[in-house]
Amino acid sequence: MISISEGNLLYEEDKILTDINLTIKSGECVVICGESGSGKSSLIRVLNGLIPELYEGNIEGKFNVLNRTLPTNEFHEYVKDIGVVFQNPKTQFFMSDVYSELAFSMENYGWKRQEMRERIQSLSDIFSLTTLWSKSMVELSGGQKQQIAFASACMLPHKLFLLDEPSSNLDEKHIDILTDYLMWLKKNNQTMIIAEHRLYYLLPVVDRFIVMKNGGIVQNMTKQELLSYKDSEISQLGLRSLTRPTLKQTQDTDGDSTENQLECLNLFFQYKNTDTSIEIEKLAFTSQSVTGIVGENGAGKTTLSYLLTGLLKPKKGMITYNGKRQTTKELISKSFLVMQDVNFQLFFESVEKEIKAKAKRLDLFDVVVQTLQLNQLLKRHPQTLSGGEKQRVAIASAVLSGKEIVILDEPTSGLDLKHMIEVSDMIKKLRQFGIILIIVSHDKEFLNLTCDHLVQMEEGKVNQNNQLE
Structure with a gap:
């Protein structure tokens, strides 16, 4: 199925992948894990042909996939x-509504209309998507978008599936749905390669774990071999826990007279032409505690x-803010939002310019760069970085901004264990x-490490009982 011998990937003068030797049999499920920037996504891009078709890079060595030599x-x-x-998933959508998106790949390859309808119906029954057919793509929650992305990838009878951080930004419910989808592929003897930091949800389907570091493979082990490791040994490999995490109950910290406070009072918001709304009677955030907002995809967290x-x-x-009503302009001037998709807020030609552009706390520059391990990335273009590296750049910009309110929306997307801990420590400081x-x-895992207090949202409202699952 896949055979790589002495495989290298070079971008200009940098070696992104080094001496990759790997064989994957038909029907195997292999998980590629390791630190952010270790080469996981680059390897996926080589295997799916996007390097050098779309992304720049020179391939050396022998890459044989599906009896084809790469690059093809x-x-x-x-x-x-x-x-x-x-x-x-937004990066792979082309159509405005769900049904058209599901049909898109089949239309490109000239399937007959009746065949497309039957295929869409069949997979929609399997993946429980029929109720989403008429929805606009922009209406979907993050979990629903990932469901559509997965189903769209299954519309053609593929021989190989390549998934890059598929659980990123998913709640527990949709992670379980993703596991069910992967088990369906496994039962159909599909070959899967999954680059991922979260590992526990993959245990029902994975055959082997490949651990990467600095562009090379440092471990190649079966599931049974990794399961025999102690928790401390798994951490030493820089890997996340193999056990499903649960949220710890948290308590408010005692405030004092010097704390800053942000408060919502009788807040209501509703998007046009939808039932999606936010309705909050009273909710306060203070500078004395780090507050986590939790809830299922679509609960209203990002809208809030x-x-x-x-x-x-x-x-x-x-x-x-501190008792004074704020206009939207005043809130914008006081706040910094690290968005789920940090590509929307990376503008400059180097990491150093990016994090210094609007910095008002340059006195923290050296500490932030060292803590987030950005030293070697300062001259790099932000768009050449891995997802985890981009996330750390955006967080550095937030820290140096000098803003009074900092909100981080899914800040650990693409982060390995080591960098997750470093970001947590930085936030607490x-x-x-x-x-x-x-x-x-x-x-x-990140919420337990970082937050003093948790607020749970359900259908646009705050769960006053705060019964965390």
Whole structure:
């Protein structure tokens, strides 16, 4: 199925992949794991043909996939046999509604209309998607988008599936759905290669774990071999826990007279032509505690973060800062939002320019760069970085911004264990500057490490009982 011998990938003068030797049999499920920037996504891009078809890079050595030598001159025919799911599903959508998106790949290869309808119906029954057919792609929650991305990748009868961080930004419910989808592929004897940091949900399907570091393979072990490791040994490999995490109950920290406070009062917001709304009677955030906002995909967490940072204007109610009502303009001037998709906020030609562009706390520059391990990346273009590296750049910009309110929406997307801990430590240190810190996340490991208090949202409202699952 796949054979790589002495495989290298070079970008200009940098060696991204080094001496890769790997064989994967038909029907195997292999998980590629390791630190952010270790080469996982680059290897996926080579295997799916996007390097050098779309992304720059020179391939050396022997890459043989599906009896084709890479890079291939017949890209159109090669990708017909490969199903791909990206970390950010939005990057692989082409149509405006769900049904058209499901049909898109089949239309490209000239399937008959009746065949397309039957295929869509069949897979929609398997993946429980029929109720989403008429929805606009922009209406979908993050979990629903990932479901559609996965189903779209299955529409053609592929021989190989390549998935890059498919659980990124998913809640527990949709991670379980993803596991069911993967088990369906496994039962159908499909070959799967999955680049991932979260590992526990893959245990029902994985055959082997490949651990990468600095562009090379440092471990190649079966599931049974990894399961025999102690938790401390797994951590030493830089890997996340193999056990499903649970949220710890948290308590408010005692405030004092010097704390800053952000408060929502009788807040209401609703998107046009939808039933999606936010309705919060009273909710306060203080600089004395790091607050995590949790809830299922579509619960309203990201919408609330947009309201708190002035990117959306409430229909009713108000947001106050230290007792004073805030306009959207005032909230924008006080706040920094690290978005789920950090590509939307990376503008400059080097990492150093990016994090210094609007910095008001340059006195923290050396500490932030060292803590987030950005020293070797300062001269790199942000768009050449891995997903985890981009996330650390955005977090560095937030820390140096000098803003009074910092909200991080899924800040651990693409982060390995080591960098997750470093980001957590950095966030906790920020409390000394009187910053109101809010984390929107599904990452229970990160929330347990970082937050003093948790707020649970359900269908646009705050769960007053706060019964965390």
